[in-house]
Amino acid sequence: MNQTIFLKWLQEGNINIPSTLLTNYKQLKINEKELVLLLQVHYYLERGNDFPTPAEISAQMTIDINECHELLSQLIRKGFIEILDGNSDTGIRYERYSLEPLWNKLIEQFLLNNKKEEEALIEKEESDLYTCFEQEFGRPLSPFEIETLNMWVDDDQHEMVIIKAALREAVISGKLNFRYIDRILFEWKKNGIKTIEQAKSHGKKFRQHQTAGYKVEQREESSSKKAVPFYNWLDQ
Known part of the structure; x- marks a missing residue:
């Protein structure tokens, strides 16, 4: 008995019900009754019944035929359901529901x-950039x-992580000013x-190059007592 059931x-x-329908129906201004009716129409379409009657739909809901008819009309007016018509192979005219407008x-x-999330992320990244x-x-x-910061992002199309890296390079080099950072970004680009x-990697190579050059200079000019300079981007 249990196996038969x-x-x-x-x-x-x-x-199959798109999860985005359940998470976004409120934003589309669909109420719960309309949502269930849409799911019922989807159910009938999946089962091959392209034009279920209000009686068929309301029989599976807690609303009567009149309310079902009104909700169907309302969803059509709001542009979530479309009624299509055509002719069958035998020449009989038919009508069917389409949920393509809803999808x-x-x-x-x-x-x-997604666009709002991306804009919010960019806004947060920009705020973090200013803070840095x-x-x-x-x-x-x-x-x-x-x-200048906005120009680097919007006009020059530098990634914010690259701008932060240029800032760190300027800090390491002991030349904390916007002109120096701009030169670093120019050279990197x-x-x-x-x-x-x-x-x-680029910064490390240049610093190694500068350090090696300084050691040679030390041997040639033993009287010089200069500190080891970092790579000066402004001299390039």
Whole structure:
């Protein structure tokens, strides 16, 4: 007996419901009754019934036929359900429901949500970028400096991690000013440096080169007592 019931349950099958419908229906201004009705229409379409009647739909809901008819009309007016018509192979005219407008609206909402998330992430990254500069400079940035930062991001298309790397390079070199950082970014862009790893490697090579050159200079000019200089980007 139990096995028979289980087999019957399996034969009922399943329907695929996009999770984005459940997470975004409120943003589309769909209420719970409308949502369940849409799911019922989806259920019938999946089962091959392209034009279920209000009586068929309401029989599986807690609403009567009249309310079901009104909700269907409302969803059509709001652009979530479309009624298509055509002719069968035998020439009989037919009508069917289409949920394509609903899926298109869901796609648009999904893309909009993604765009908002990306904009929020960029805004946070920019805020973090300003904070990094203000911490290193030990003061609030001037309007000109903020404009320069925006220019590096918007006009020059430097990644924010690269700008932060250039800031660190300036700190290491003991030349903490925007002109020096701008020169670093210019040199990195000219040399095709786009990742933090490339930036670190490039800076390390130049510092090693400068240190080696200084040791030779020490041997040649024993009287000189200069400190080991870092690579000066402004001299390039």
